[in-house]
Structure formats: structure tokens, C-alpha cells
Amino acid sequence: MTTTAKPATGAAPPDDAPTARPGARQPRWWRLLGRDWAAAVAAVVLGLVLLVAVFGPLLLGDRALRQDLDASLRPPSLDHGLAGLLGTDVLGRSVLARLVEGAGTTLSVAVPAVLCSLVVGSALGLWAGYHGGFRENLAMRLADAILSFPSLLIAVVVLYVFAPSVGNLVAILAVARVPVYLRTARAEAAELRSRLFVDAARTFGTPSWPIIYRHLLPIALPTLLTVATLDFCFVMLTESSLSFLGIGIQPPEVSWGLMVAQGRQYLQSAWWIAVLPGIAIMLVTVSATVLAAWVRLATDPAQRWRLTLPRKRRGTRPVTPEVTA
Amino acid sequence: MTVFLRNRILSSAVPLVFVVLGVFCLARLAGDPVDLYLPLSATAEQRAEFAAANGFDQSIPAQLWDYLGQVVRLDFGESLRTGQSAADMVLTAFPATLQLAAVTMLIAVLGAVLVGSVAAYRPNSLVDRFSSLLAMTAASIPDFWFAIVGVLVFGVSLEWLPTSGVLGGPEVWVLPIATLLIRPFGVLVQVVRGSMVAALSAPYVKVARSKGASERRVVFGHALRNATTPVLTVAGDLTIGLVNGAVVVETIFGWPGIGKLMIDSILQRDFAVLQAAVLLTAVTIFALNIVVDVAHALIDSRVRQPVTA
Numbered sequence: 001m002t003t004t005a006k007p008a009t010g011a012a013p014p015d016d017a018p019t020a021r022p023g024a025r026q027p028r029w030w031r032l033l034g035r036d037w038a039a040a041v042a043a044v045v046l047g048l049v050l051l052v053a054v055f056g057p058l059l060l061g062d063r064a065l066r067q068d069l070d071a072s073l074r075p076p077s078l079d080h081g082l083a084g085l086l087g088t089d090v091l092g093r094s095v096l097a098r099l100v101e102g103a104g105t106t107l108s109v110a111v112p113a114v115l116c117s118l119v120v121g122s123a124l125g126l127w128a129g130y131h132g133g134f135r136e137n138l139a140m141r142l143a144d145a146i147l148s149f150p151s152l153l154i155a156v157v158v159l160y161v162f163a164p165s166v167g168n169l170v171a172i173l174a175v176a177r178v179p180v181y182l183r184t185a186r187a188e189a190a191e192l193r194s195r196l197f198v199d200a201a202r203t204f205g206t207p208s209w210p211i212i213y214r215h216l217l218p219i220a221l222p223t224l225l226t227v228a229t230l231d232f233c234f235v236m237l238t239e240s241s242l243s244f245l246g247i248g249i250q251p252p253e254v255s256w257g258l259m260v261a262q263g264r265q266y267l268q269s270a271w272w273i274a275v276l277p278g279i280a281i282m283l284v285t286v287s288a289t290v291l292a293a294w295v296r297l298a299t300d301p302a303q304r305w306r307l308t309l310p311r312k313r314r315g316t317r318p319v320t321p322e323v324t325a
Numbered sequence: 326m327t328v329f330l331r332n333r334i335l336s337s338a339v340p341l342v343f344v345v346l347g348v349f350c351l352a353r354l355a356g357d358p359v360d361l362y363l364p365l366s367a368t369a370e371q372r373a374e375f376a377a378a379n380g381f382d383q384s385i386p387a388q389l390w391d392y393l394g395q396v397v398r399l400d401f402g403e404s405l406r407t408g409q410s411a412a413d414m415v416l417t418a419f420p421a422t423l424q425l426a427a428v429t430m431l432i433a434v435l436g437a438v439l440v441g442s443v444a445a446y447r448p449n450s451l452v453d454r455f456s457s458l459l460a461m462t463a464a465s466i467p468d469f470w471f472a473i474v475g476v477l478v479f480g481v482s483l484e485w486l487p488t489s490g491v492l493g494g495p496e497v498w499v500l501p502i503a504t505l506l507i508r509p510f511g512v513l514v515q516v517v518r519g520s521m522v523a524a525l526s527a528p529y530v531k532v533a534r535s536k537g538a539s540e541r542r543v544v545f546g547h548a549l550r551n552a553t554t555p556v557l558t559v560a561g562d563l564t565i566g567l568v569n570g571a572v573v574v575e576t577i578f579g580w581p582g583i584g585k586l587m588i589d590s591i592l593q594r595d596f597a598v599l600q601a602a603v604l605l606t607a608v609t610i611f612a613l614n615i616v617v618d619v620a621h622a623l624i625d626s627r628v629r630q631p632v633t634a
Contacts, residue, residue: 145340152569278470285465
């Protein structure tokens with residue numbers, strides 16, 4: 001996953017708020033967000049998906065699984081209330097309800113997987129980068145070993161041996177993505193460990209873990225969070241690929257990838273079953289990518305001022321892609 | 326250069342060893358390996374016979390030794406489905422995937438260098454914004470979804486392209502390659518653009534221009550050559566990631582490659598074939614990593630010298 005400058009296809013927002021001067025109060029983050037309409041839209045989309053994933057199933061009850069053969073393969077229409085808005089699948093289950101249910105499943109795999117790999121990878125990386133020497137070598141070789149294999153390949157073998165379940169999926173995806181954070185955190189820590197404030201802390205006799213936690217982590221965190229936002233896309237795409245191939249989420253559970261797989265054989269007669277979940281996946285991935293680009297700017301004190309300018313005057317931003325296979 | 330090559334081969338071999346041992350550990354840790362190799366309906370006598378024939382009743386170190394011997398001899402046992410040697414099946418399927426991957430990466434790299442350079446030439450221009458939007462969307466589309474929508478539109482509705490299969494003219498290649506292409510292309514365009522923007526604002530470009538070099542020479546001779554390193558690294562990573570895409574594409578289009586073989590052997594519980602396919606992929610990736618490293622060293626002499634920072 002990579003970020004670049006966000007696509008700006010519309011007009012620049014009006015420049016009415018005062019721009020930040022040195023010494024002026026830091027602009028609040030939501031104001032910065034408000035000034036960048038692409039990032040604002042992305043944040044709203046992600047927020048909505050999160051809300052729907054958490055509260056949707058409570059409102060829907062068993063609608064995602066309830067079969068109604070009379071309502072089989074209804075196209076999207078306004079005639080059958082909210083449940084029929086996006087049509088029904090071959091068993092008469094509401095596609096809208098299944099999308100909501102699938103959002104929950106997708107997030108319940110992607111969010112824990114990203115959090116696990118973020119915590120483990122950052123801790124290992126900061127530790128390795130701070131100490132250097134053989135510990136650094138060990139961690140980097142481990143990262144290389146994991147990263148030089150396609151995540152799907154690891155998943156394929158592990159899911160053959162152990163049964164596919166949400167827990168196993170989270171574990172595999174977390175392990176497969178640890179190296180991404182490990183590399184980033186190590187690079188940050190290796191650069192920070194020779195700074196004056198770290199030396200000072202060491203002189204006072206601070207043990208290594210408090211130094212890592214109190215002095216290195218706060219500086220490395222924005223970068224790591226940006227990487228995590230991007231990685232969320234990758235994890236989500238991998239989960240849906242696995243579910244599509246039949247070795248991820250298993251029915252009767254609902255996931256977006258699985259919905260595409262189930263709708264595939266009705267593609268000619270009922271396109272909405274397979275096409276809509278794909279659009280949902282794409283919407284979330286694009287939003288996360290756009291938001292990651294914004295987070296990168298907003299959390300970088302040296303770049304943040306750019307967000308207070310109208311788009312056209314921002315100039316070219318330095319782009320450092322973090323691409324992972 | 327020899328020292329460099331030796332070091333790179335040694336460090337690239339670490340992941341390979343991990344995979345070889347990892348497959349062994351997984352196969353033994355998950356309980357009885359006989360469960361993995363034989364179908365669920367096997368009787369107790371069949372199971373005992375199979376365990377004795379394959380040495381599963383021996384101690385773990387002895388089994389590990391046998392297993393390493395098998396890996397070296399490329400002897401992975403027989404497929405349960407066809408009775409063919411697993412290694413043969415995998416080697417037959419391999420060229421199909423390799424062709425697909427090679428054509429895809431060639432198009433992706435050439436296209437991305439072109440589009441990325443044009444975008445970077447005038448940052449924030451209309452072309453730049455449009456290509457960034459395109460690249461970001463391309464990198465975000467789920468490939469399996471793109472494939473089936475492609476089949477729906479071009480195969481079923483317009484009837485321009487076949488929906489699956491490998492027999493026929495060049496048109497059977499279009500959809501599989503387009504599906505594999507979108508992600509690497511999207512990512513590479515962003516990388517090329519990023520490193521070209523940096524390269525084009527470097528002092529040596531100003532020098533080249535002031536010496537009167539033509540714009541084409543400045544962009545493709547001076548800037549592009551210096552922007553190659555990150556592109557090459559990412560292209561290598563993406564080629565590894567292409568295995569992910571190949572599994573999906575081959576399953577959807579019925580392409581008789583190694584990805585389809587893997588998924589089929591999972592769904593039909595054929596561990597011998599799965600093991601052979603995974604190990605062959607691991608060896609290919611090992612070779613690929615070395616090629617990328619050597620290419621790096623050839624392009625950038627700084628990489629060749631051992632730097633003590």
C-alpha cells in the first residue's frame with residue numbers, strides 16, 4: 001500500500017480561517033480535517049462503516065441469515081422497504097443486511113489483526129533499534145524471513161493444517177504483517193537513540209524499557225499509526241481474498257469476500273449480489289488510503305502547516321511510499 | 326562483487342530455511358501427519374500402513390532427516406487425487422504461472438515508469454492528480470472482484486473476451502493479465518512518481534539542464550536512472566506478492582498454474598501437492614530476491630561496496 005498526494009479533483013476550500021503562524025495556537029485536528037475535503041469524506045465513510053458494523057447487527061437481528069424463498073433474487077428497489085433496498089440473494093436474504101453483518105466480520109478480523117501486529121511489531125522494532133547489535137540483526141532477519149513470503153502462501157499452509165476460523169485468520173494476518181511495523185519502528189529508534197534527550201535519560205540511569213516507552217515511542221507513534229492505517233487496507237483485502245477462495249470466513253458467517261464468492265454464480269442474472277460487496281471493500285480501502293495520507297501530514301510537525309493552506313498553494317509534498325507485497 | 330553475491334545469497338537463504346522447516350513443523354505439530362496426507366475416510370489399517378511406509382512412526386529427528394532428504398531429491402510423494410508424483414504435477418503447472426507473472430510485471434513496470442514520469446514532470450498538474458487518483462483506486466480494488474466484474478462486462482455482456490481457459494489466441498490472456506496488473510501497476514505508479522519528483526528536483530538535474538541536455542535526456546537519462554533503486558525494490562516485493570494474485574486469478578479463470586493447484590489441493594486435502602507447490606514457490610522467491618539484489622548492485626555502485634555507517 002502506498003500513499004501519495006491526495007487526488008484533488010474539486011475546488012480548493014475557502015481560505016477564511018487564519019493560518020497558523022509560529023507561536024500561534026496549534027490548529028485543532030478536526031479543523032485541519034475540515035480543510036481537506038477528501039480526508040474529511042474518507043473519515044466520515046470510515047466512521048459510518050464503524051458505526052454500522054457495531055450497531056447494525058443489533059438493529060437487524062437475524063435478517064442477514066433469514067431466508068425467504070419468495071423474495072429470491074429481487075433486484076435493488078425501493079418497493080420492499082429498507083431490507084430490499086439493495087436486493088436479495090438466491091435464498092431471499094437481504095443484501096443490505098448481509099453487507100452490514102459482513103462489515104462487522106471484516107472489522108472483527110482486520111482491527112484485531114492490525115492492532116496485534118502494531119503492538120508486537122513496534123515493541124520488537126523499537127527494542128531492536130534502540131539496542132542495535134545482534135538484537136537488531138536477529139529482529140531484521142526475522143522480519144526478512146516473514147516478509148519475503150506472500151502472506152497468502154503462509155495463510156494457505158496454516159489454514160490447511162488448522163481449521164479456518166476468525167481467531168486463526170487474525171493470528172495469521174497479524175504474524176504476516178508484524179515485519180512492516182518492525183522495520184519502521186527499528187529505523188525510527190536507530191535514528192532516535194543517539195539524540196541528546198535519549199542520552200540524557202540514559203545518563204540519569206533510566207532503564208531501557210522506560211526510555212523506549214517514554215522517549216522513543218511518542219516520536220515514532222505518528223509514523224507507526226500511518227503505517228497501520230495503510231496496512232488496514234492490505235489486511236482487509238487479504239481477508240476478503242481468503243474468504244473468496246473458501247479458506248477464510250466460512251458460511252453461515254458473512255464476510256464481504258465470501259459474499260462476492262457466493263454471488264459469483266448468479267452474476268449474469270443478479271449482478272448486485274457480487275458487485276455491491278466489492279464496492280463496499282473498495283470504498284473502505286480507498287478511504288483508509290486517503291486518510292493515511294492525511295494522518296501522515298497532520299501528525300508531522302514539520303509538514304502540518306501545509307494543511308492550513310488551500311490545496312493549490314500547498315506545493316509538492318515529499319512522498320515516502322511504504323510499499324509491501 | 327563475489328563477496329557481495331555470497332553475502333546476499335546467504336542472507337536470502339535464511340527465509341528459505343524458515344519455510345522448509347516451517348512446513349515440516351506445521352505438518353507434525355498439528356497432530357498426526359497421517360491425518361494431513363490421507364483422506365478423512367481412511368481406515369485404521371490404511372493409516373497404519375501409510376505411517377509405516379512413510380516413516381511417520383519414527384522419532385522426530387529421524388523424520389526431519391528423511392524429510393530434508395526428500396526435499397533435496399524433490400521427492401514429495403504422490404498426489405492422492407491423481408496418483409502422479411507431486412513434484413511432476415507442480416513442475417508442469419509452474420510455467421503457466423511464470424508466463425503470467427512475467428508478462429504482468431513487464432507491462433506493469435514499463436507502464437508505471439511512463440505514467441509515473443509524466444505525472445512527476447509537472448507535480449500537482451491535472452495529469453498528476455488524475456494519475457494519482459487512478460493509481461490509488463487501482464491499488465485498492467480487490468482483484469477477485471475486478472476479475473468477476475471483468476468477466477461479467479467483457480465476457481458475458483459484450484462477448485469480446487472468453488470467460489476462462491487457456492486455449493485460443495491472445496484474447497485469453499487479456500482478462501487474467503489485466504486482473505493481475507491492477508495492483509502492481511497502481512503501487513508502482515505511486516512509487517515512480519514519488520522518486521521521480523525527488524530526482525527531478527535534485528541539483529544534478531539542474532546541472533544537466535544548464536549544460537544544455539535535452540529534456541528527454543534529463544528525464545530518462547539523469548533522473549530516471551537515479552530514481553530506479555526504490556522502484557526496483559518495490560517491483561521485487563510486488564513480484565513476490567504476485568503469488569497472492571496468481572492464486573485468485575488462476576482460480577477464477579481456470580488457468581492451470583501453481584496457484585490453482587494450491588487451492589485445489591487445499592480444498593481436496595492433498596497435502597503432498599500443497600507441500601511441493603509451497604516449497605517450489607519458496608525457491609523461486611529465493612532466486613528472485615538474488616536477481617533483484619544483483620540488479621541493484623549493477624545499477625548503483627554504492628550498494629556493491631560494504632558501507633560501514
